[in-house]
Amino acid sequence: MKTTCYLDAIGVVPGRISEVSSAGFTLLVEANAERKARIDDRLAWLRAHANDTADQRNDPRIVPTQRAVSVTLSNGQTIGAEIVDLSMSGVALTTSERPDPGSAVTVGKRFATVVRHTADGIAVRFKLPYSPTTFNERVVL
Known part of the structure; x- marks a missing residue:
């Protein structure tokens, strides 16, 4: 089934749902190589900073x-x-x-x-x- 997901830290991600389970679903991303590379980079950054407890807000x-x-x-x-x-x-x-x-x-x-x-x-x-x-x-x- 084709779908489009919006992920807060990543943006719009088009794809196809390949598997559904009680834990969620698997999305096969349908994007060009450049967009996939940007998504991979962002996911890597998010994983690396997932446990940061430092102050992350920029606003006063x-x-x-x-x-x-x-x-x-x-x-x-x-x-x-x-x-x-x-x-x-x-x-x-x-x-x-x-x-x-x-x-x-x-x-x-x-x-x-x-x-x-x-x-x-x-x-x-x-x-x-x-x-x-x-x-x-x-x-x-």
């Missing part, structure tokens, strides 16, 4: 006035969290629950993806970053 950070926030997990469970710091592209949270990296969550009303675990919780990247005009200490997630 703030600590908003309202730090308490609810996090909704992909299964619908809602947990409490506290904002450690916030950037236009993501947020670090203190929370006892630690969804796996790559998990989809909703922080307040913002859709996000867990990018790593921290010493006291998780860090997430927003699907849509804040605009500079709406980003300040009074922002409420």
Whole structure:
């Protein structure tokens, strides 16, 4: 079956599903040699940096006035969290629950993806970053 996948860190990947199992599926990439080489390079880079715990956010950070926030997990469970710091592209949270990296969550009303675990919780990247005009200490997630 032909399909097109969108992978967050890679982009659009056209291909054909060759095998389906309870763990997922196998995609045979249908792209020219140059595109396949770029995908291979990006995957190699992602594997090499998968366990990096260093700060990976480029945007300036703030600590908003309202730090308490609810996090909704992909299964619908809602947990409490506290904002450690916030950037236009993501947020670090203190929370006892630690969804796996790559998990989809909703922080307040913002859709996000867990990018790593921290010493006291998780860090997430927003699907849509804040605009500079709406980003300040009074922002409420």
